[in-house]
Amino acid sequence: MSLLELRDVTKQFGGLVAVGDVSLTVEQGSIHGLIGPNGAGKTTLFNLITGIYGLSGGTILFEREPIDGLAPFRIAQKGITRTFQNIRLFKDLSVYDNVLTACHMNTKYSVVEALFRLPARNQGEKKLKQETEILLDIMNLTDRRDVSAGNLPYGFQRRLEIARAVALKPTLLLLDEPAAGMNPDETFELLEMIKQVKREFGLTVLIIEHHMDLIMNLCDRIMVLNFGRVLAEGSPIEIQNDPAVVQAYLGEGGNHDARY
Amino acid sequence: MSWAYITTVLIMTGINLLAVIGLSVLTGFTGLFSFGHAGFMAIGAYTSAILTVWLGVPYYLALLIAGLAAGLISLVIGRLTLKLKGDYFIIATLGFGESIRLLFNWFDPIGGSRGFRIPSEIHYTSLSDVIIINLIALILIANLINSRHGRNFKAIREEEMASQVIGINIFRYKMLSFFISAVLVGIAGGMLAHLTHFLIPRNFDMTKSTFLTIMVILGGLGSLSGSVIGTVVLTFIPEFLRNFNEWRYVIFGFLVVLVMVLRPKGLMGGYEISDLLRWVKRRLVRRRGEKNESA
Numbered sequence: 001m002s003l004l005e006l007r008d009v010t011k012q013f014g015g016l017v018a019v020g021d022v023s024l025t026v027e028q029g030s031i032h033g034l035i036g037p038n039g040a041g042k043t044t045l046f047n048l049i050t051g052i053y054g055l056s057g058g059t060i061l062f063e064r065e066p067i068d069g070l071a072p073f074r075i076a077q078k079g080i081t082r083t084f085q086n087i088r089l090f091k092d093l094s095v096y097d098n099v100l101t102a103c104h105m106n107t108k109y110s111v112v113e114a115l116f117r118l119p120a121r122n123q124g125e126k127k128l129k130q131e132t133e134i135l136l137d138i139m140n141l142t143d144r145r146d147v148s149a150g151n152l153p154y155g156f157q158r159r160l161e162i163a164r165a166v167a168l169k170p171t172l173l174l175l176d177e178p179a180a181g182m183n184p185d186e187t188f189e190l191l192e193m194i195k196q197v198k199r200e201f202g203l204t205v206l207i208i209e210h211h212m213d214l215i216m217n218l219c220d221r222i223m224v225l226n227f228g229r230v231l232a233e234g235s236p237i238e239i240q241n242d243p244a245v246v247q248a249y250l251g252e253g254g255n256h257d258a259r260y
Numbered sequence: 261m262s263w264a265y266i267t268t269v270l271i272m273t274g275i276n277l278l279a280v281i282g283l284s285v286l287t288g289f290t291g292l293f294s295f296g297h298a299g300f301m302a303i304g305a306y307t308s309a310i311l312t313v314w315l316g317v318p319y320y321l322a323l324l325i326a327g328l329a330a331g332l333i334s335l336v337i338g339r340l341t342l343k344l345k346g347d348y349f350i351i352a353t354l355g356f357g358e359s360i361r362l363l364f365n366w367f368d369p370i371g372g373s374r375g376f377r378i379p380s381e382i383h384y385t386s387l388s389d390v391i392i393i394n395l396i397a398l399i400l401i402a403n404l405i406n407s408r409h410g411r412n413f414k415a416i417r418e419e420e421m422a423s424q425v426i427g428i429n430i431f432r433y434k435m436l437s438f439f440i441s442a443v444l445v446g447i448a449g450g451m452l453a454h455l456t457h458f459l460i461p462r463n464f465d466m467t468k469s470t471f472l473t474i475m476v477i478l479g480g481l482g483s484l485s486g487s488v489i490g491t492v493v494l495t496f497i498p499e500f501l502r503n504f505n506e507w508r509y510v511i512f513g514f515l516v517v518l519v520m521v522l523r524p525k526g527l528m529g530g531y532e533i534s535d536l537l538r539w540v541k542r543r544l545v546r547r548r549g550e551k552n553e554s555a
């Protein structure tokens with residue numbers, strides 16, 4: 001079943017077509033890769049799906065309902081969340097509080113119940129704290145739970161962003177270059193974590209990455225963007241052997257990871 | 261110094277404190293700066309005075325209604341201004357505060373610029389009133405901050421876009437924060453009215469708004485303990501400096517600048533007293549552990 005469907009999605013900035021007529025279907029339970037050279041429009045596509053930018057054309061369906069035009073927080077409440085290429089954590093809050101904050105929708109106690117510490121509040125908080133601890137464990141962040149997010153090493157910050165996103169119990173998780181700036185060991189560790197959270201939380205994942213090993217290893221399907229247009233779409237093997245992709249992006253033995 | 265004088269200063273401190281707790285929710289925890297909250301104070305002050313003087317409403321009920329009146333106005337103002345970006349919001353609050361003051365200045369039935377006197381047979385705000393109301397406010401606000409709703413305030417202060425993508429309706433939470441701050445500042449206004457028993461719009465000008473915001477900042481944004489300390493320090497200093505006449509505000513300003521240079525995040529800088537106690541405790545435990553090891 002298709003979870004997310006983009007139909008002829010277009011985004012223009014003035015005269016620049018950042019994303020042009022992109023159609024894409026993401027199957028429920030799959031890991032879908034999104035690759036392409038710098039400036040290809042990958043992040044813009046995420047901003048369109050999460051409602052941060054409005055569409056210039058086309059529609060986006062999530063669970064078969066149109067979601068374009070909804071405010072970002074509504075789209076998040078429907079079950080789509082993301083991480084950011086340029087990390088956006090709650091810097092002055094602890095690792096623990098970053099995740100705990102993101103759990104807020106998993107309990108429903110009201111402002112009045114919070115003010116007076118009524119039983120619903122206490123039960124809700126207990127539940128959120130358990131969920132937070134489980135997530136920190138999975139993402140290997142428990143040792144640093146009291147550190148301010150802004151003081152974490154880079155690789156940990158990226159992991160914390162994933163933990164914070166998964167805390168909403170989303171259906172669809174968008175990861176924007178989660179391995180950027182990581183060394184091969186860290187990247188491998190991250191790969192395992194992504195697989196684990198996907199399995200345990202029954203997620204569907206759409207991931208942007210420049211580490212080709214990670215993408216080819218992880219994804220069921222891959223879409224290649226170039227200058228805002230779809231260059232190719234298929235299984236990892238099909239993509240690796242696609243002449244247009246090899247020429248435009250993968251290059252002749254060229255190593256795109258070298259830039260990072 | 262007479263006991264009556266000391267009591268008055270303490271009551272004044274308590275009234276400022278209530279207003280600062282309210283403003284702390286908005287500025288310290290949600291990251292929105294206001295230079296118009298004296299307007300809400302004025303609304304609370306006049307509402308409560310009208311209620312007790314003209315309608316014979318009991319003091320505490322009048323304070324509650326005064327707070328709600330200020331809150332109601334904040335919802336209207338918030339709807340109009342909270343979608344504005346940070347700087348524009350500040351200007352809008354400034355405009356609001358001054359408009360309210362001018363409105364009361366111009367409105368003659370409640371004395372206009374000549375002021376409004378509360379007869380002496382009506383209740384005077386006492387030290388116990390101040391203590392009771394502040395304790396309730398501190399407990400309720402601390403509860404709120406330690407809840408999913410309070411954490412959403414902090415998330416908005418830290419990163420608006422990240423807040424949105426984790427499903428926080430930032431407009432709604434800004435409204436809530438603005439409302440809570442207006443209610444508390446409104447109640448503080450009511451208490452002030454019944455302390456001085458004389459209301460004059462001039463007392464609710466931009467200087468008053470600025471003073472409240474300075475107390476929050478000096479105490480440390482995002483710390484309720486900081487707000488308490490900031491208020492006590494900043495209410496007492498001008499009193500101690502009374503002998504310096506005009507110069508006291510120069511000295512006062514200089515001290516504020518000095519604190520901000522030495523501690524840019526304010527006296528408490530985002531920490532609560534409870535955090536400090538925990539830190540000291542951890543230290544002691546570690547110290548003891550080291551001693552045991554070396555023994």
Ligand SMILES: Nc1ncnc2c1ncn2[C@@H]1O[C@H](COP(=O)(O)OP(=O)(O)OP(=O)(O)O)[C@@H](O)[C@H]1O
Nearest residue numbers: 013016018036037038039040041042043044045085
């Ligand atoms: N807010 C914006 N205003 C104007 N132009 C923009 C905006 N956001 C993106 N663009 C432009 O749209 C194009 C696509 O940018 P985008 O960030 O989506 O690329 P990307 O594929 O994510 O690249 P990278 O690999 O470098 O992250 C670029 O030319 C960029 O300059």
Ligand SMILES: [Mg+2]
Nearest residue numbers: 042043044085
């Ligand atoms: Mg990008």
